[in-house]
Amino acid sequence: MNATGGAMLRQVSEQLPAMRLLEDAADTEAYRFDETEYMRPGQPIGVCFPTTTDEVQSIVRLAAQHRVPLVPRGAGTGLSGGAVAVEGGLTVVFTAMNRILEIDPANLTATVQPGVINADLGRAVAGHGLFYAPDPASFEMCTIGGNLAENSGGLRCVKYGVTRDFVLGLEVVLADGSVIRTGGKNVKDVAGYDLGGLFVGSEGTLGIITEATLRLLPAPAERLTMLAFFGTVRAAGDAVAGITAAGIVPTTLELMDAFTIAAVDEWHQLGLDRTAAAMLMIESDAPAALADLELAAAEQACLSAGATSIVRAADPREADWLRQARRSAHGALERAGVARMDDVGVPRSRIPEMLEHIESVSTSHGLRIGVFGHAGDGNLHPTYIVERDDPTAEGRIDAARSEIYARALDLGGTVTGEHGTGLAKRRWLELQRGAGAVRVMRAIKQALDPDGILNPGKVL
Numbered sequence: 539m540n541a542t543g544g545a546m547l548r549q550v551s552e553q554l555p556a557m558r559l560l561e562d563a564a565d566t567e568a569y570r571f572d573e574t575e576y577m578r579p580g581q582p583i584g585v586c587f588p589t590t591t592d593e594v595q596s597i598v599r600l601a602a603q604h605r606v607p608l609v610p611r612g613a614g615t616g617l618s619g620g621a622v623a624v625e626g627g628l629t630v631v632f633t634a635m636n637r638i639l640e641i642d643p644a645n646l647t648a649t650v651q652p653g654v655i656n657a658d659l660g661r662a663v664a665g666h667g668l669f670y671a672p673d674p675a676s677f678e679m680c681t682i683g684g685n686l687a688e689n690s691g692g693l694r695c696v697k698y699g700v701t702r703d704f705v706l707g708l709e710v711v712l713a714d715g716s717v718i719r720t721g722g723k724n725v726k727d728v729a730g731y732d733l734g735g736l737f738v739g740s741e742g743t744l745g746i747i748t749e750a751t752l753r754l755l756p757a758p759a760e761r762l763t764m765l766a767f768f769g770t771v772r773a774a775g776d777a778v779a780g781i782t783a784a785g786i787v788p789t790t791l792e793l794m795d796a797f798t799i800a801a802v803d804e805w806h807q808l809g810l811d812r813t814a815a816a817m818l819m820i821e822s823d824a825p826a827a828l829a830d831l832e833l834a835a836a837e838q839a840c841l842s843a844g845a846t847s848i849v850r851a852a853d854p855r856e857a858d859w860l861r862q863a864r865r866s867a868h869g870a871l872e873r874a875g876v877a878r879m880d881d882v883g884v885p886r887s888r889i890p891e892m893l894e895h896i897e898s899v900s901t902s903h904g905l906r907i908g909v910f911g912h913a914g915d916g917n918l919h920p921t922y923i924v925e926r927d928d929p930t931a932e933g934r935i936d937a938a939r940s941e942i943y944a945r946a947l948d949l950g951g952t953v954t955g956e957h958g959t960g961l962a963k964r965r966w967l968e969l970q971r972g973a974g975a976v977r978v979m980r981a982i983k984q985a986l987d988p989d990g991i992l993n994p995g996k997v998l
């Protein structure tokens with residue numbers, strides 16, 4: 539560690555003696571990576587665990603004084619390298635800043651610290667008959683701070699929208715240690731620029747989120763769940779496009795290809811149709827009779843697209859198993875080898891073409907690619923499966939993903955639907971957004987963080 543880092547850590551311990559601070563390399567090792575184990579992290583000078591906004595302010599002021607980079611970190615489940623340690627930086631972990639400060643049924647809001655786990659918030663508001671909709675598949679692990687910084691999506695976002703749609707106000711510590719609030723409990727509030735919108739999805743590069751006021755909804759009805767199986771991925775893609783075109787907005791519209799179906803079924807023994815080329819999971823949480831009608835209409839769209847079989851979950855318990863199985867798709871694929879989950883999005887009508895392209899890339903590069911994802915949002919997760927220690931793996935994955943991103947962009951899509959730019963997608967940002975837009979992003983970064991101490995090297 540250089541002298542500056544050492545001096546900063548000494549001051550951190552002096553000013554915040556009660557805060558947990560790890561300095562030993564053996565202790566900080568677990569915080570160097572996120573879920574992108576292929577990224578090469580730097581060696582941090584330490585890892586700290588603030589519990590209050592005041593503590594975060596002190597840390598940021600010292601970092602600004604010593605020009606030490608800060609890496610905000612939630613649970614480290616990110617899939618684009620946003621929380622990966624920066625050389626000579628201090629990683630600031632929010633898991634101990636995890637209080638639900640208020641649930642306000644009269645205003646349908648919850649105010650939370652950033653380290654609250656997404657599913658814990660869901661359970662807490664359910665106790666009041668309320669509902670927090672954004673539910674990344676990692677919801678039992680990931681934090682609200684990480685969700686805000688990535689603008690995360692999830693399985694229910696096709697109906698309810700993504701994290702951004704549920705943010706009313708943020709408290710943010712800026713790069714000079716000052717604190718701003720971007721909103722509060724107002725449902726409508728258009729005073730000045732939308733600063734909250736700027737911090738949501740900024741991946742810890744513009745400010746550190748220390749509190750959030752989130753929008754809640756009345757709890758919806760119990761979900762009805764249906765599975766539809768198809769003989770080709772194209773047919774499943776056609777069904778997604780057909781459901782969307784018919785004006786049906788299910789709560790969940792998730793896709794798994796044959797490879798993922800087999801991996802999930804092998805793990806959970808659910809009796810899924812392993813002969814199918816693709817499966818859709820479709821759910822409705824509309825009030826009773828309407829849910830039935832919604833699923834019947836979705837069933838019709840699936841049959842028109844060539845579904846080979848359709849089954850409904852017998853009861854809520856079975857539906858829950860199926861949902862858990864979908865959430866475990868990445869874990870199931872990891873049992874088949876090293877699984878690197880990717881993330882692309884296309885307009886929903888272009889899903890069939892995107893699926894066919896991924897299939898052809900898999901064949902031409904001799905690379906196993908399992909595909910699953912939030913098809914109802916046009917958001918797919920091609921997941922590359924390689925053998926550990928295969929020296930050709932990196933090159934083949936790189937070639938395959940370049941082709942997949944290029945096709946997604948040709949189709950009017952995006953190189954990341956929900957996992958963020960982080961380190962993993964930086965090379966493609968300008969290709970998608972254009973030089974002018976990236977120039978504006980750099981100007982914003984420069985204005986808010988002129989010394990570049992907030993998560994440097996990420997996004998831009």
Ligand SMILES: Cc1cc2nc3c(=O)[nH]c(=O)nc-3n(C[C@H](O)[C@H](O)[C@H](O)COP(=O)(O)OP(=O)(O)OC[C@H]3O[C@@H](n4cnc5c(N)ncnc54)[C@H](O)[C@@H]3O)c2cc1C
Nearest residue numbers: 612613614615616620675681683684685687690691742747
């Ligand atoms: C199995 C699996 C399934 C997943 N499914 C989904 C899914 O369905 N949808 C989806 O969108 N993502 C999904 N993800 C990705 C990941 O879970 C999300 O991006 C999640 O929001 C990250 O939360 P985290 O707490 O782990 O954040 P981290 O990974 O720790 O950090 C993510 C980013 O947030 C920044 N950050 C964290 N806290 C703060 C803060 N307080 N202030 C400012 N910046 C901060 C970090 O610097 C980093 O850039 C999945 C990941 C896995 C492993």
